[in-house]
Amino acid sequence: MKLPPFAYRAPESLEEGLELLAAGEGEARILAGGQSLIPMLALRLARPSLLIELRRVPGLAGVHEDGSGLRIGALTTELVAERDPRVRAASPLLFEALEFVGHPAIRSRGTVGGSLCHADPAAELPAAALVLGAELTARSLARGTRTIPARDFFLGPYTTALEFDEVVTEVRVPAPPSSQGSCYLEVSRRPGDFAMVGVAAAVVRGGDRVLDLRLALSGVGDRPRLLTRDELELEGQDSPEVLFGQAGRSVAARIRPPEDLHASAAYRRHLSRVLTERALRTAFERAALQGGAASA
Amino acid sequence: MPESELGARGPLPIRLEVNGEERGGDVEARTTLADFLRDQLGLTGTHLGCEHGVCGACTVLLDSLPTRSCLVLAASADGCRVETVEGLARDGQLSRLQRAMWDSHSFQCGFCTPGFLIQATALLAENPTPTEAEVRHALSGNLCRCTGYESIVRGVLAACAGPERSGAESK
Amino acid sequence: MRPRVPAERYTGASVRRVEDERLLTGRGTFVADAHLPGMLHAAFHRSPLPHARIVAVNTEAARRAPGVVAVFDGAEMTQMASPVAALGAAPGSGGPVSFGILAMDKVRLVGDPVALVVAESRALAEDACELIVVEYEELAPVVTVEQALDPSLPAIFEELGGNRLFGPEVKVFGDVDGAFARADRVVRASIHQHRHQNVPMEGRAILASFDASSGQLLVRASTQGVNTTRQMLAQQLRMPLDRVRVVAEDVGGSFGLKFGASREEAACCAASRALGQPVRWVEDRWENLTVSGQAREESFEVEAAVTASGLILGLRVQMVIDSGAYPGFAPLVVDIVREMIPGPYRLGALSFSSSGVVTNKASYVAYRGPWAAETFVRERIVDLVAQELGISALEVRLRNLATRDEPPLRMVTGPSLAGITARESLLRAAEIVDLARFQERQLRLRDEGRYLGVGFATYIEPAPGPRQEGGEGNTEQVRVELDRDGLLLVHTAQMPHGQSHRTTLAQVAADEFGARLEQVRVMVGDSQQTPEGFGTGGSRFAAMAGGAALHGARRLRGKVLEAAAQILDLAPTDLDIWRGELVGPGVPGGGLPLAELISRIDLAARSGQLPPGVDVDLTATEDFDGGESGWSGGTHCCVVEVDPDTGLVRILRYLVVEDCGDLINPAVVDGQIRGGVAQGVGAVLLERSAYDPEGQYLSATLMDYLLPTALDVPHIEIEHLSPVRLDPDVNFRGVGEGGMIAAPPTICNAIADALSPFGAKVLEQHLPPARILELIGATSA
Known part of the structure; x- marks a missing residue:
């Protein structure tokens, strides 16, 4: 080999x-x-x-923070990002997703930009990037610099919006609203494996109400897709518990999960519902700790 | 695209520090760090168990971080510092971890051993008193088919139990 | 004489392994670590199709590729070597079928070797393999047992006239019809064990080096026994045995895989002979997972005749084994399953039908406890009987387990049950796990939507099994000799590949002889000096090799004492060897080091100072059949929690109560048990050798064939029962296989118990999360 x-x-x-x-x-x-x-x-x-x-090219690795969020150099390793206290503080969802990526000896080399550009449909970071509203900075000789929102970036399995001559240099992760809680959850065959189903979820909370929610799933299709309240066709006024149940059913109805050695399509569909509910519930609870409960 | 215009398949000269010594060689572009260590430097303690980055047997420290040497090109390690299982014992004295693993009957066939030793060395360097759960988590990317892991986990925990023993002491 | 108190003995103590210092410092030498001048590297062009006729093989481009020294196709290889059936493929049991070392007319599985490329590096050899063009005529793949029995599908071996390899063969023990006539009820089940495999961390590997001037082939092998490898290589290469020498150093695990010599290994030897240069082949993980061999795929139709009180009167069993592509170990496995299926139970009647089929999948090989299906089927049936009758599974086991003092004292299939402690192990396991209290907790938690379950499995394993009555002695030979440095050399045909034999055999010999442990060298892995014996397998080490070493050391000690007594003019009974010195009243200086004693014996012998009849050949060879040691066995108990939303299974507790006789080295014994249980955890929750309906292999990487990790295997509690000692000297028993035999049924029984509120019926061994949800009806199958 x-x-x-x-x-x-x-x-x-x-x-x-x-x-x-x-x-x-x-x-x-x-x-x-x-x-x-x-x-x-x-x-x-x-x-x-x-x-x-590009390891000899200066400036492609490193985490920076400004008022609007995080700027993560594309060649920043997953381990460096995971251990950076600014990532944990400013983007708990990204931190949580990073911890699910492979094993420490993988994260010590694997990069944030590399994982996004590889666009494995079962990978954690693409789903997190979608929910976080991340933007990727791409450079090429022909087109110069352009910014690609994560939701336009993933086109299919191992396929992105990058042209063959383009390189991602940076990932911008905007600061979440203070009333937002988030959660990344996944079930894999073994810890460290790719997800059978992974769910990145963010909930904006106002008192006991859900003001907004966003989801993206890994492992359930040809690419992760951002699912918003509108796209999930959720009723507005229900209690959070009812809403999360609705969201789970709506997700399950919308996806076309693959079948493979590790899980049937039916299992992935079922798990998508279960994990969607669990992730939204946890995100909602966390939002309270971050002040979302007080801002009603 | 003719090869000569854009880059060479090799030989590429590299220099790196391996177990504290300056080493170098000419490598093919496709040569992995693991194959370079084993075939060109004769450091066969680093084992290849899968060559696709899952089993962890080839784990080395690359600039102090545990890294799968089957997933790194030798050319990428140019200028880096590498530590392998051969470098764990100093002046003929086993490291504290090696002694603890010996005392704990940690291993059986010995093929996965170098990867576990390196991964555990990295863990203890960062967290000298891990809990059992932390040890299991840190070692969960290394596969052993013989032991069921309990003896390995116990060995790592034994290496951090109690005060440092002198190098000469051994059961 | 000094008393030999246990505290002064090595045997029974967890002494550190002599193997470890090298292995911990990166100085182990596995085949991939060996290098010879002029060494070339082999790679195989392999079939992408499971079943096809070969129309043409074009190797032209590969022969011209950079670094390529030679390419051999099937026709060329046939001139150089001819295959033999793998171990266990007895004549008349499905063979002989004809095939080549490399595929010639047909390919029979994905990965079947079609051509061998020898090049200056493995990478160059792989590059050249890609340039080989093979024209195929595809045949319908035969992937399942049902397909194998379908006469409309093409035969994998035309000479078989179909894909049935053997059977159905029916054997009847006891009054089966009577048992079913007396039964209150018949419990029926179709039970399936899935295909999984050994996956040693080091795959197969060989370094063949033919010396044209001497005509000698020197082979560095990764093997469980150098003699078997030598025998099979000589046969395949059509060479006299004395021209083949097989050497093995470190072996990176095997678990049954590395017996004899595979087709690929023979091909590399043939290539080395043809080229006059060393050729090394190190199987990569894709090859290992795809073609090295697979095990266990067996299905059973079972009927149990039971009374209302839970007595199992008789069993009717139909077994079908999926032997994969090339004939191998399957017929032998069937024989052992049949004999062992009564286990430690007072089963009075058995009808057993067995069949085997060939399919376009990797060939069936031995895998740790190869016959384990007998325990899986029996222990699952016991629980199903309990479920149907509404009696606790513990109760059903206790009603049916044999004891040492009441008839029957042997299995209905013949073997004596002398010395078993199965019942004691079950009672003790139930006590430790506090079954009554667990069941209270289980009921309480169900109300909270949490599903816990407990499972037991009780088994015995031949380790090495009861002495064969009247049969030809099945023995293990050990040669013990003293060298001039006073070292005790213990030669064995056992070939350790993780079992720590270099330590444990030294412990036994050191104690018996009176040497210090570091004075003993266990000599393995060189066919030029290894005694007769096929190698490590069948739990032969502890009782048979251990016993032979004990008796050998004892006899050699007697010789040394007698010669010493002559030299020193003392009575042999006044002398002793203790910690490597001759001691006793009258010994000069209070103690004579062995090396000095040996040179004095040697001098005395050569100068004729010893009377005739004193044996100064300081060697003792002993053959030992294991004595009365018989069975290892015990009970495993597992507590699981199943998450009914995700199907994930968490093992909350795993307990082993076992009896493998006297422990030579408790840490080594516990390591063997835990390693076996870990493989059982893998089998149930993670590992499956999966094929798609077209016969393509799906588990060809370690991302797909899932070995358990440190987070998947729980802490395993072990309690050793005090054994029944039937032999005057040797009561060690094998312990390598039991963990893997008992763990799958134990875990499946626990999961079945957890799922009982859902009415789920567990009839298979592989229970990944997706399957769990199907079983409880959360998703459709």
Whole structure:
């Protein structure tokens, strides 16, 4: 199980990297942490002619915070992000999702940007990014810099809105409203495995009422989708418990989960309902602790 | 895309620090850090159990962090600091963890052993007094087919129980 | 004479392993760590199809690829070597069928080796494998037992005339019709055990090195026994035995997989012979999961004749085993399942029908407790009987378990039950787990929507089993010798691959001889000096090899004492060997180190100072059949909680009460038990060798074949029962297989108990979350 042959470059500047990527005409790939790409190479499921590693390019890793939220360099490892107290404080949902990613020895190399760009439908970070309203900064020689909202980014399994010559350089995570609580929950066959079903949920609370809610699920379709109150067609005035039950049923009715070795489609559908309810309930409870209960 | 224009498949010269020594070599672009350590440096203590990043047998410390050496290109480790199982004993003295694992009958066939030792070394460096749950969590990315893990977990806990013993002491 | 009090003995103490210092410092030597000058690397081009005719194989491009030294296709390999059936595929039990070392006319499973590439590196060999083009004519895949018995589907081996490998063969023990006539009720069930597999952390591996000048083939193998590997390689390579030497050093687990020599391993030896260069093959994980072998897929139709009070009078069993593609271990397994299915129970009548089929799946291999289906089926049926009759499962077990003092004293299938402690183990397990209190708690928690369950399984395992009456001695040989340094060399055909034999056999020999532990070297893994014996398996180590080492050390000690007595002019009875020195009143200096004693014996012998008849050949070879040791066994008990919303199962408690005789090294024994239980946890909750309906293998990575982790295996409590000692000297018994035999039924019984409020009936062994929800009706199947 050895990797197929490919060429390798580790340029010193982003411009040089972008030039290589463009010249590769779709046959070149960015090597970030490699925790998904290298297994695919080992199984000979991917055959890039050139791997471009940006580890020598300054400024692509690191967490920054300003009044509007977090800016996370695309090459920030999942471990660094998880351990950064600003991530935990400013984006508890992202923190919670990071803890479900693989194992520590995977997160020590795997990057936040790499996970989003890999767009595995069962991965945790894409679902979290959707619920958080994250935005990805993409750079290319041809188009310069553009910002892609997470909800426009994931197009299908392992497929994103990135053009072949584009690189994600940064992920912006806006600060959540103070009355928002969140929760990431998943059930996998073993701890550390990809989710059979994962649910990222955020609830904006006003007293005993739900003012808004957002959801995204991993493992239940070709890509994670953002599900809002409107998209779930939830009635407005019900008690939170009734609403969460409705949301669970609505999610279950809307998804077309895959069937595989680990779970049937029926199981994933069932679990989606159960976890949606559990995640929303937990998010609602947490919102109270963050002051949401007082702001009614 | 002709290979020569954009980059080379190899040989690529790399230099890195392995177990405190400067080492180097010419690698193919596709050579993993694990294969470089094993085939080019002769450090066969790092084992390959799956080559797709699941079993953890190949775990090494890369710039102090536990890392699957089958999922890192040797070229990516250029300029980095690597510690392998061969580097755990110093001057012929087993580390406290190695001694505790020996005392605890932690392992059976020994194939997964290097990965567990490295992962547990990293855990104890960060958290010198983990709970059993923390040990199990930290080791949950390493597979052992022989032991059922209990002896391994006990070995790690034994390594942090009580005061540090002198290097020469051993049951 | 000094008293040998237990505190002064190594046997019975958890002494540290002599294996560990190397393994803990990265100095183990597994086959992948071995390197020879000029060594080449092998990779196989393998079939992407489960069942197809080979029309043409084109290796031209591969032969020209960078770094490639040679490519061999099936036709070429046939000139170089011919396959033999794997261990257990006895003539007449489905064979002989013909096939090649590499596939020739047909491929019979995904991963079937079609061509061998030898290159300067494994990566280059893999590159070249991709350049091989094979033209296939696809055949309908035979994936299930039902398909194997369907005459409209093509035969995997034309000479079988279908896909039935053997059977149905019916054997009857006792008055079965009478038992069913007397029964108040017949409990029926179709019980299924799924396909799963060994997955040692080190896969198969071989380094073959043929020396053209001497005609000698030197093989570094990862094996459970060098003699069996040598035998099978010599046969496949058509070489005389004396030209093949097999050496094994560290072996990274096996659990039954690494017996003899596989087709791939033979092919690498043939390639080395043809090229005159060393060739190494290290199976990768895809190969290991896809083709190395799989185990356990067996289905059973069971009828139990029971009385209203829960006595099980008789069983009618029909077993079908799915042998996979190439004939192997299945027929042997069927024989043991039949014999063992009564277990420690007073079952009076058994009708047992067995059949085997071939399918386009990985070949059936031995896996830890290969016959474990007997315990699974029996222990599940016991619980189903209890459920149907409304009696507690504990009660049904107690009513049916045999005891040592009341007839019958043997199983209805023949073997003696002497020495069993099954009943004691069950009572003790129920006591430790405090069953009555647990059941109160269980009922209370059900009201809160929490579903706990408790399960038991009671079993015995031949370890190595009762002495065969009148039969040819099935023995294990150990040769004990003293070398000139005063080291005690203990040669055994046992081949440790995690079992710590280098430590435990040394403990036994050191105690018996009077040596210090560090003076004993256990010598394994070199066919040039390894005694006769097929290797490690069948729980032969503790009683048979342990006993042979004990008797060998005892005899050698006698020789040494007699010679010493002559030299020192003392009575042998005044002398002793203790901690590596000759001691006793009159011994000069109060103690004579062994090395010095040996040179004095040697000198005396050579200068003719010893009277004739004193044996100075300081070697003793002993064959031992295990004595009266017989059975290991016990009861496992498990408490689970099932989340009815997610189907997740949490093991809250796992308890083993067992009897494996006298413990040589308690830490080693406990490690064997826990390791076996962990594999059972995996079997029930995680592991499945799954194929899709087209015969494609779905579990080919460790992301798909799920081994349990440190978070999946619970703390395992162990209590050792005091054994019944029937042998004057040797009451050690094997302990490697029981954990894996008893854990699956124990966990399944616990889950079934937890699910009983839902009316769920558990008839299978694999219970992942999705299946649990189907069983309770939360999702449709």
